[in-house]
Amino acid sequence: MQHDIAKAPETSHAAISDVAENKEQTFGARVLSSQPFWVTIALIVLVVVMTINEPTFGTTENAANVTRNFAPIGIMAMGMTVVIITGGIDLSVGSVMGLVAIVAGLFLTWHYSWYVAFTMGMIAGLACGTVNGFFVAYVGMPSFVVTLGMLSIARSLAVVFSANQMLYQFGPDAPIVRAIGQAKWPSHAPAGWAPHWIPELSSHFWVLVGLALIVGYVFNSKAWGRHLFAIGGNEQAARLTGVPVDWIKFQAYVFSAFTASLASLLLLGYNGSAINAMGQGYELRVIAATVIGGASLMGGSGTAFGAFIGSAFLEVIRNALLMAGIDSNWQGAFVGAFIILAVLLGMQTGATSIMTAIVQQLLPKKHR
Amino acid sequence: MALLEVRNVSKSFGAIHAVNDISWSVEPGEVVGLMGDNGAGKSTLVKLIAGNFPPTEGEVLVDGEVCHFHKPIQARAKGIEVVYQDLALADNLTAAQNVFLGRELNKGFWPFRVLDKQAMIDRSAGLFDELKSETRPRDLVKKMSGGQRQAVAIARTRLSNAKLVLMDEPTAAISVRQVAQVLELIRRLKHQDVAVILISHRMPDVFAVSDRIIVMRRGAKVADKATASTSPEEITGLITGAIRAA
Numbered sequence: 001m002q003h004d005i006a007k008a009p010e011t012s013h014a015a016i017s018d019v020a021e022n023k024e025q026t027f028g029a030r031v032l033s034s035q036p037f038w039v040t041i042a043l044i045v046l047v048v049v050m051t052i053n054e055p056t057f058g059t060t061e062n063a064a065n066v067t068r069n070f071a072p073i074g075i076m077a078m079g080m081t082v083v084i085i086t087g088g089i090d091l092s093v094g095s096v097m098g099l100v101a102i103v104a105g106l107f108l109t110w111h112y113s114w115y116v117a118f119t120m121g122m123i124a125g126l127a128c129g130t131v132n133g134f135f136v137a138y139v140g141m142p143s144f145v146v147t148l149g150m151l152s153i154a155r156s157l158a159v160v161f162s163a164n165q166m167l168y169q170f171g172p173d174a175p176i177v178r179a180i181g182q183a184k185w186p187s188h189a190p191a192g193w194a195p196h197w198i199p200e201l202s203s204h205f206w207v208l209v210g211l212a213l214i215v216g217y218v219f220n221s222k223a224w225g226r227h228l229f230a231i232g233g234n235e236q237a238a239r240l241t242g243v244p245v246d247w248i249k250f251q252a253y254v255f256s257a258f259t260a261s262l263a264s265l266l267l268l269g270y271n272g273s274a275i276n277a278m279g280q281g282y283e284l285r286v287i288a289a290t291v292i293g294g295a296s297l298m299g300g301s302g303t304a305f306g307a308f309i310g311s312a313f314l315e316v317i318r319n320a321l322l323m324a325g326i327d328s329n330w331q332g333a334f335v336g337a338f339i340i341l342a343v344l345l346g347m348q349t350g351a352t353s354i355m356t357a358i359v360q361q362l363l364p365k366k367h368r
Numbered sequence: 369m370a371l372l373e374v375r376n377v378s379k380s381f382g383a384i385h386a387v388n389d390i391s392w393s394v395e396p397g398e399v400v401g402l403m404g405d406n407g408a409g410k411s412t413l414v415k416l417i418a419g420n421f422p423p424t425e426g427e428v429l430v431d432g433e434v435c436h437f438h439k440p441i442q443a444r445a446k447g448i449e450v451v452y453q454d455l456a457l458a459d460n461l462t463a464a465q466n467v468f469l470g471r472e473l474n475k476g477f478w479p480f481r482v483l484d485k486q487a488m489i490d491r492s493a494g495l496f497d498e499l500k501s502e503t504r505p506r507d508l509v510k511k512m513s514g515g516q517r518q519a520v521a522i523a524r525t526r527l528s529n530a531k532l533v534l535m536d537e538p539t540a541a542i543s544v545r546q547v548a549q550v551l552e553l554i555r556r557l558k559h560q561d562v563a564v565i566l567i568s569h570r571m572p573d574v575f576a577v578s579d580r581i582i583v584m585r586r587g588a589k590v591a592d593k594a595t596a597s598t599s600p601e602e603i604t605g606l607i608t609g610a611i612r613a614a
Contacts, residue, residue: 221482223472226461230469233458240456241470241524242441300460 033356035294035345036306043313046320054323062319063199064184068270070315071204072263076286077293077307078208078215079259082252084290087232087299088136088143090256092128092150093286097264097279098158100125104265105274106161111171114180121268122261128154129257133250143253151283158276168273181269204266208308211259216304224248232299288335289314292342314338369432371396371563372417372448372532377426379412386412388587389426394532397561399554401574401595404584405607410567413584414534417565418450419443430532449525453536456521457509463520464492464505467527495523499556501549514542515549522553525562532563539573551577571600583607590614 031037051058076093083090104121108114128150135146170177183203186194194200219225227248230238239245260279268274293310295302317338318331345355370393379387387409394400404410416423419437427434430446437443440450457466468488475484492505501519503512509520518538525533535554539547547570554577557564568574574581575595583591583606591598591606591614598614605611 223474223483226465226469226472226483229460230458230465233460234456236454237456237458238469240440240452242444243470300458 029359032359035292035342035355036303036309038345038355039292039294039306039309039313039342043309043316046313046316050316050320050323054320057320057323060197060199064201066312066315066319067199067205068202069319070289070311071202071208072267073282073285073289073315074208074308074311075204075211075263075266076256076259076282077289077311078211078304079256080286080290081293081295081302081304081307082215082228083143083256084287084295084297085228085232085299085302086249086252087235088249088252089147089287089297090132090253091144091147091283091287092132092154093256093260094279094282095151095154095158096125096128096257096260097267097282098276099128099154099161100261100264101268101274101278102158102162102167102276104268105167105170108170108173108177108274109167112173114173114176117173117177118265121265122258125257125261125264126254129254130250132257133253136253137246137249147253155276155280158278162274162276164276166273166275170272174272177269178272179269181266181271202270204263204270207262207266211262212304212308215307219304224251228252229300232301285314285335286311288339291339294342297343310342370394370429371398371431373429373432374413374417375427375429377413377416377423377428379416379421379424385587387416387423390584390589391426392582392589392592394563394565396531396563397558398580399558399564399566399578401578401581402565402567402584403569403571403574403581403603403607407586408584408607409587410584411536412587414450414536414565414567417443417532418448418534444528444530447529447531448534449528449530449532450534451518451521451525451536451538453538453540457517459510460508462506462508463496463503463512463516463523464489466509466520467492467495467505467523469524471527491527492523495526498526498560499523499553501553513546515546518542518546518550519553522557526557526560530562532565533557534565534567536567537569538566539568539570547573571603574603575600585609 056062080090080093100121103124104117107117107120132147132150135141136143180203184200185203185206186192186198186200188194188196188200219228227238227243230243231245231248235245264278267278289311290302290307291297291310292313293303293306293308295306314335317334321331321334322328373393375391377387377390378385390413402410402413415421417428419440419442422436422438428437429435430448435442435446458469461469465488473484473487473491474481475487476482489505496503496505496519499519499522501516503516503519509517512520522533538550542550551573554564554566566574566578578595581591581593581595581598581603582589583603585607590612591603593614602611602614606614
């Protein structure tokens with residue numbers, strides 16, 4: 001009798017945990033069905049294959065090049081991810097880059113110090129974000145239309161302000177501006193400590209890494225990040241539960257413009273000159289990187305890591321095609337095909353994505 | 369003293385009198401069924417109580433105190449919560465994240481003030497336990513059944529210790545088994561001395577859980593009867609107008 005009483009709760013506990021295990025997704029299954037994970041795998045495979053086949057691909061110089069090339073796209077992809085999670089889109093980032101570069105460039109040519117020029121450039125960029133955010137969040141216009149308008153306005157302003165000239169006579173602070181854009185760490189220079197096999201990673205890349213860590217932290221651990229996802233999932237619900245929906249959406253567009261300004265100023269420093277065509281067509285590359293990294297254009301999902309890996313993936317493909325000697329005109333076709341493939345795999349059919357369905361088909365039951 | 373008292377309340381939108389001189393009250397722990405045909409003024413009355421807009425005439429009293437709500441958040445501060453028909457849940461978030469949406473628990477100090485995820489999960493688990501629901505805090509809402517979703521929406525009202533919960537068609541469009549679950553949830557709320565106003569078209573559900581039934585027709589209250597003293601036939605007659613008033 002006593003034996004029975006002692007045993008009863010134990011068996012009922014076992015039953016509950018059995019049920020729980022059946023339904024609750026394990027950590028492993030969640031990783032396996034996440035898009036950034038598979039893009040990372042594809043990226044690693046691509047890098048390994050290219051390193052074996054192309055002697056020039058696996059060099060530290062090329063690694064430094066590739067990481068510098070995708071950094072501005074990655075930086076903007078952080079801002080784009082924030083906007084896309086809320087269910088919006090920002091088409092203006094490329095043009096904002098152009099405007100920021102020209103405004104900062106103008107102040108440099110007028111012999112202002114570099115921090116004044118950078119601040120003015122940043123203000124111009126944030127102003128664009130403020131206008132976007134105001135019309136989308138507070139007036140309630142579709143983000144596609146508002147940011148399409150800003151795409152046109154910012155580019156036009158950049159052309160007008162620059163009088164369609166390239167700006168390069170940067171006055172006394174030119175070396176500082178260039179130093180910011182061309183800084184590397186760790187350095188191979190004679191005084192540097194780094195052995196030759198470590199690539200000299202650019203300041204652009206380190207800014208991207210820092211930004212990605214901050215955005216990832218906010219997504220995971222801050223109420224603000226949680227609210228972004230709620231807005232993308234069900235804006236009405238977020239509003240009813242007291243989430244300041246308009247204010248958060250507004251901030252998302254300002255943040256996107258901030259990342260575009262940051263990328264622009266780094267490129268300005270790297271090039272040592274400002275042209276009004278800077279960032280032309282970048283909005284599509286940024287959106288492509290974000291979507292390949294697993295953000296859903298329907299809103300409600302996206303990660304900082306995904307944005308990082310998506311932009312890296314696009315650049316490595318571009319670089320690999322170039323090294324493999326394929327006509328550069330083919331790049332668009334490849335990139336386009338990857339965008340469609342990525343969205344197809346992440347597409348929601350009922351409660352599970354196609355990716356999850358494939359994983360469930362391929363894996364034996366006990367691993368789920 | 370009544371928990372909620374509606375005194376001679378009218379609401380008109382231009383020339384349309386949506387609610388006409390209505391008075392009634394709800395006691396703590398009472399389940400009141402609010403019935404009426406489409407356009408009878410139920411939704412307007414609910415929105416008046418929930419604080420979406422103030423009445424044109426008359427007053428709403430909570431705990432004997434006259435309240436003029438202009439925003440739902442003001443009503444919520446007085447302990448009135450609404451479970452909306454579409455449940456107002458974010459599908460891409462988990463049960464616990466939805467329960468705490470808009471009032472997340474934090475720990476630490478600025479700028480390292482972070483979400484206290486474990487505390488929120490534990491608290492939600494406690495609420496689901498209290499409601500005798502098998503909903504798990506870490507499950508995504510989009511993978512849940514209708515009954516579990518109701519549990520999440522109701523757990524949200526329990527979080528704020530609401531004294532009065534307004535439920536708008538909670539049993540519409542869910543399966544029979546889940547309807548039983550939802551009715552059980554309503555009984556749980558009653559058990560914890562929470563008053564519930566149940567707006568529903570489904571006669572059996574209202575009769576199963578309510579203590580009192582109020583019938584509205586064309587903006588006016590036509591009946592306010594104890595559930596035990598009436599019948600589905602009488603209520604149907606009152607709703608359609610076959611019986612004038614009771």
